[in-house]
Amino acid sequence: MKRTRSVIAALALAGSLLVVPSTATAATTTAAPWCGITWGSTPKGTLPWTSASLTGVRAGQHDCYDRLVFDVQGSTVGFRVQYVNQVLKQGSGLPLSLRGGAYLDVTINASGASSSLNRSSEMVNVSGYQTLRQVAWGGSFEGQTTVGIGVRARLPMRAFVINDGTRSRLVVDVAHRW
CATH class of the missing domain: 2.60.40.3500 (Immunoglobulin-like)
Incomplete structure (x- = not known):
C-alpha cells in the first residue's frame, strides 16, 4: 500500500512538471502588434x-x-x-x-x-x-x-x-x- 502511494505521488509530480513548462512558455510569448503597427x-x-x-x-x-x-x-x-x-x-x-x-x-x-x-x-x-x-x-x-x-x-x-x-x-x- 505504501509503495502504491509512492508511485502515485511520483506520477503526480512528473505530470505537474510536464504542465509547468508549457504554461510558462505560453505566458512568455508576446502577441504580434495589432495590424503590424510598430510606430510608437x-x-x-x-x-x-x-x-x-x-x-x-x-x-x-x-x-x-x-x-x-x-x-x-x-x-x-x-x-x-x-x-x-x-x-x-x-x-x-x-x-x-x-x-x-x-x-x-x-x-x-x-x-x-x-x-x-x-x-x-x-x-x-x-x-x-x-x-x-x-x-x-x-x-x-x-x-x-x-x-x-x-x-x-x-x-x-x-x-x-x-x-x-x-x-x-x-x-x-x-x-x-x-
Whole structure:
C-alpha cells in the first residue's frame, strides 16, 4: 500500500512538471502588434525649410488607422508632428481649442497657405472617424504653418513625406489602437 502511494505521488509530480513548462512558455510569448503597427508615439519630423505653400488637407479611413494628407506646393517640405498638452496658434501663442483626449501639433515648414484652403476650426470633416476627432487651423507665421489634430487618445502615429516633382504630400497616420 505504501509503495502504491509512492508511485502515485511520483506520477503526480512528473505530470505537474510536464504542465509547468508549457504554461510558462505560453505566458512568455508576446502577441504580434495589432495590424503590424510598430510606430510608437514619439515626435516625428524632418528639417528642410522651403518657400512651399500648404494648398489642401484631406482625411481618409483605413482598417487600422485614420489618415490625414497635407498637400504642399513645393518639391520638398520639412515638418514636425508630436503629441502636446495643447496646440498653440502661430504668431499669438494662444491655445487652440480641440476636441479629443490627446492633441497632435503638426508644424509644416511652409511659408503660407493657399487662399482656397479652409482655415477654420473644422478644416476637414472627420465625424464618424474611429481615431480623429478634429482638424483645426493654427495659423502661419515666419515660415511655419500649424494644424492641430484632436484624437481619441495618445495612440501610435507616423508621419512621412511623398514627393513627386513640384509638389509634396505630408502624410500623418494615427492608429486605431495600440
